Amino acid sequence: MNPIMDIAPQLARGLSITLTILVASALFAYLMAFIAGLCSLSKNILIRKITGLYVEIFRGTSLIVQLFWLVYAIPILFGLSLASNWVIGVMAIGLNYGAYLSEVVRSSILAVAPGQFEAAIALNMSSFQRMRLVIFPQAVRMMLPEFGNYTIQMLKGTALVSLIGLNDVLYFGNILRSSNLSYGPLIYIMVLVFYFILALPLIFLTRKAEKVAKKGVASS
Amino acid sequence: MTEPIVRYQNVHKSFGDVEVLKGIDLDIYPAEKIAIIGPSGSGKTTIIRMLMTLEEPTSGDIIVDGTNLWKMEKDEKMVKANEKHLRSVRGDIGMVFQHFNLFPHMTILENCMTAPIHVKGEDKKEVEQRSIEMLERVGLGDKIHNYPSQLSGGQKQRVAMARALVMRPKIMLFDEVTSALDPELVGEVLEVIRDIAKNDDMAMVLVTHEMDFALDIADKVLFLDEGVIAEQGTASDIIEHSQNERLQEFLSRFRA
Ligand SMILES: Nc1ncnc2c1ncn2[C@@H]1O[C@H](COP(=O)(O)OP(=O)(O)OP(=O)(O)O)[C@@H](O)[C@H]1O
Ligand SMILES: [Mg+2]
Numbered sequence: 001m002n003p004i005m006d007i008a009p010q011l012a013r014g015l016s017i018t019l020t021i022l023v024a025s026a027l028f029a030y031l032m033a034f035i036a037g038l039c040s041l042s043k044n045i046l047i048r049k050i051t052g053l054y055v056e057i058f059r060g061t062s063l064i065v066q067l068f069w070l071v072y073a074i075p076i077l078f079g080l081s082l083a084s085n086w087v088i089g090v091m092a093i094g095l096n097y098g099a100y101l102s103e104v105v106r107s108s109i110l111a112v113a114p115g116q117f118e119a120a121i122a123l124n125m126s127s128f129q130r131m132r133l134v135i136f137p138q139a140v141r142m143m144l145p146e147f148g149n150y151t152i153q154m155l156k157g158t159a160l161v162s163l164i165g166l167n168d169v170l171y172f173g174n175i176l177r178s179s180n181l182s183y184g185p186l187i188y189i190m191v192l193v194f195y196f197i198l199a200l201p202l203i204f205l206t207r208k209a210e211k212v213a214k215k216g217v218a219s220s
Numbered sequence: 221m222t223e224p225i226v227r228y229q230n231v232h233k234s235f236g237d238v239e240v241l242k243g244i245d246l247d248i249y250p251a252e253k254i255a256i257i258g259p260s261g262s263g264k265t266t267i268i269r270m271l272m273t274l275e276e277p278t279s280g281d282i283i284v285d286g287t288n289l290w291k292m293e294k295d296e297k298m299v300k301a302n303e304k305h306l307r308s309v310r311g312d313i314g315m316v317f318q319h320f321n322l323f324p325h326m327t328i329l330e331n332c333m334t335a336p337i338h339v340k341g342e343d344k345k346e347v348e349q350r351s352i353e354m355l356e357r358v359g360l361g362d363k364i365h366n367y368p369s370q371l372s373g374g375q376k377q378r379v380a381m382a383r384a385l386v387m388r389p390k391i392m393l394f395d396e397v398t399s400a401l402d403p404e405l406v407g408e409v410l411e412v413i414r415d416i417a418k419n420d421d422m423a424m425v426l427v428t429h430e431m432d433f434a435l436d437i438a439d440k441v442l443f444l445d446e447g448v449i450a451e452q453g454t455a456s457d458i459i460e461h462s463q464n465e466r467l468q469e470f471l472s473r474f475r476a
Contacts, residue, residue, distance in 0.1 A: 118274055119321035123335035123387060124311045127303060133334055137325045215369065217324055 003183060007190050010176050014169035018198070021086065021158045021168065025093035026151050032098025033147075037105025051102070058099035064160050067092040071164045089161040097154050104146040108139040112217070138217040145213050148206025152199050159195070169194050223286075225250045225312075225390060225423055226271065231280035233266055240266055242447035244280070248391065251421045255434035258444035259470060264427040267444070268393040271425075272315045273306045284309050285390075311339075314389035318396045320376040322368040328355065328379045329364040332386050340387070347386070354382040358412050374405030378412055385416070391423045392416070398430060406430070413437070431474040435459065443467045 039051040058066070070088045074080070083091075112135045120130040162171035173191040177184045224247035233241040240263045248254060256264045269275040271282060273289065282289040291298045292305040301309075323331050332351035336342045355364050358378040360371075368376055377397055384392060394413065398406045410433050417424060417437045428434045435441060435455040443451040443458065451464045462468065 113321075115317060115319055115321040116323065118272075119317065119323070121274060121310075122272055122313075122315040122317075122384070124307055124339050125335065126307060126339075129338055133338060134323055138323075141325065215324075215367075 003186060004190065007176060007183070007187055011169050011172050011187075011190060011194055014167055014172040015194075017086070017161070017166050017168040017171075018155075018158050021089050021093070021161055021166070022151075022155050022198075024090040025097070025158070026154055028090055028094030029097040029101055029150070029154065030147070032094060033101030033105050036098060036102035037109070040102060040106045041109060054095075055099045055102055058096050063092060063096045063157060064163065066096060067160055067164060085161070085164045085166055089158075089164060089166055093154060093157055093160075097150055097157070101147065101150055104143050104150070105139070108142040108146075109135060111142060112138045141213050141215075141217050143213075144209035145206055148202060148209045152202045152206065155199055155202065156195060222249060224248055225285055227281075227283040228267075229281045229283065231267075231270065231282060232278045233263070233270065233275065234278045239278075240447055241277075244449060246442070246449065248423050248425065250390065250423055253417050253424045253437055253439045254426065254442065255438035255440075256425065256427045256442045256444055257429075257431065257434060257470070257474075258442075258450075262444045263447050264444050265395050268315070268395055268425055268427060271391070272313055272393055273310050285312065312390040313393065314384035314387055314391070315393040315395065316377070316380050316384055316397045318400050320368075320373075320380045320400075322376055322379055322383070324368050327365050327367055328360065328371070328382075331368070331379060332383045335383070336386055351382070351386050354386050355379070357415075358382045359408070372405060373401045374408045377401065377409045381409075381412055381416070385420075389422055391425070394424065394426045394428070396427055396429065398428070429474060431471065443470070445470075 036051050036054060039047050040055070042048055042051075067089065070092055071085060116134050116138065117130060120134045125133065158168060159170040162168050162174065165171075170191055173187050177187045180187070226246075226248040228244045228246040231241060231244040232239065244267060246267075256267065258264055266275055270277050271284075271289070277290060281291065287309050288298070288301075289306070289309050290301050292301045293299075322328070323334070326334065329348070329351055332354060333344070333347050336347040336350075337344055352361065352364060355361055358381055360375060360378055360382070363371065363375065368379065371379065380397075397413070398409050401409065410430065413424075413426070414433075414437060416422075426434060426438065435458070438455060440452060441455055441458045442449050443462075443464065445451075445466055451458060451462050451467050453462070458467065459471065
């Protein structure tokens, strides 16, 4: 009997959780990134301060502790559980990476050459039109590679949800190992291979994004 | 006598503690072609950037078509203009920059079409037609679907002029539009400016170091020196009759 053929289908049972957590938390992180990134450039100092607080808290503390807070600490402190662990996993990963990505959004917008802004004024665009037609499309091109890199990190980060009892790839790997201790090394090698295969398309897309980013922007 | 389309009235501009413009008075008449010459750092760029609303004067007024550009009336007092006021006044002004500042993510046709469609709300078909004609006029009819990165510097600058022209400004500002170009590309851009100056009836203000060209096409030449208009007049006034020593020295350095 080939052990690899035994292990692979077991791990594959975790794919749907790993992938749904990845997709949902990535979309949530992108949304947070754009909201917080734009707010950090707001003229309103209060909005900037609140955004800064969010970014620093989520960047400055570890994802695993944030996850445990949402799952275990809040129900005890406030006597309510927030949502299913799936939703909490998505929230924690999304908020955490959203904080990092908001800095990417912010710095990309600032990196668009000032001449672009001036040309848009010379064409009498409103401040909203300048953002929408000129600055933002160029900033997004610059953001793409970093969004790719952080999405790969998010994929790896999803493995943490096995610690709050979600049945992802790593969770099934752990289960398998506890019943077949001698297979431990092989099981974890296969877990690594699973994550690597999942990462491959993201790595490929990130490469492509780097090419796109090189074209079509005037950066300062 | 027609009214000036732009009036600078005792305009001052400081950057930090340094006063760059020390009281500019200048009238620009419709269809008038003005060249601004002067040593580097004398404030030529700053003069036209204030008219394009890219730089705010420290004091004084700029009147465009009878309306104060940088000030507006509010509760019977004149206050600093807001974005809305600036937009309502600067619509008749266009500018071409030293470094082109084309939008790199748009084709050159899109570069021309974006503002008339979004800013002026004009009909897309009509704008497209007009943009293509304008690009043909500057000699780029065969490149309309190219991106700026595929063009030479001279071609980029001609696109920038077409982009400004399709907005049908009453005043066009040119800031050293040939000085970022390789020498062999300067001519093609100057030819386009000459064509506009001859055939279009908008006012033009040219900041340039192309002295012979400026003296050739300008109705009025301003010599800016140390933040003031030190001399002004027709090209022949400036070349032949000026007693200003710094101007004479400046001209002798820059003219072939
Ligand atoms: N944004 C700014 N901040 C500080 N100083 C500035 C700024 N813009 C211009 N200056 C200074 O103001 C002075 C006039 O600048 P300006 O660009 O108008 O000169 P210019 O006549 O166009 O010179 P050049 O021929 O080199 O283009 C210069 O000393 C310049 O350093
Ligand atoms: Mg200048």
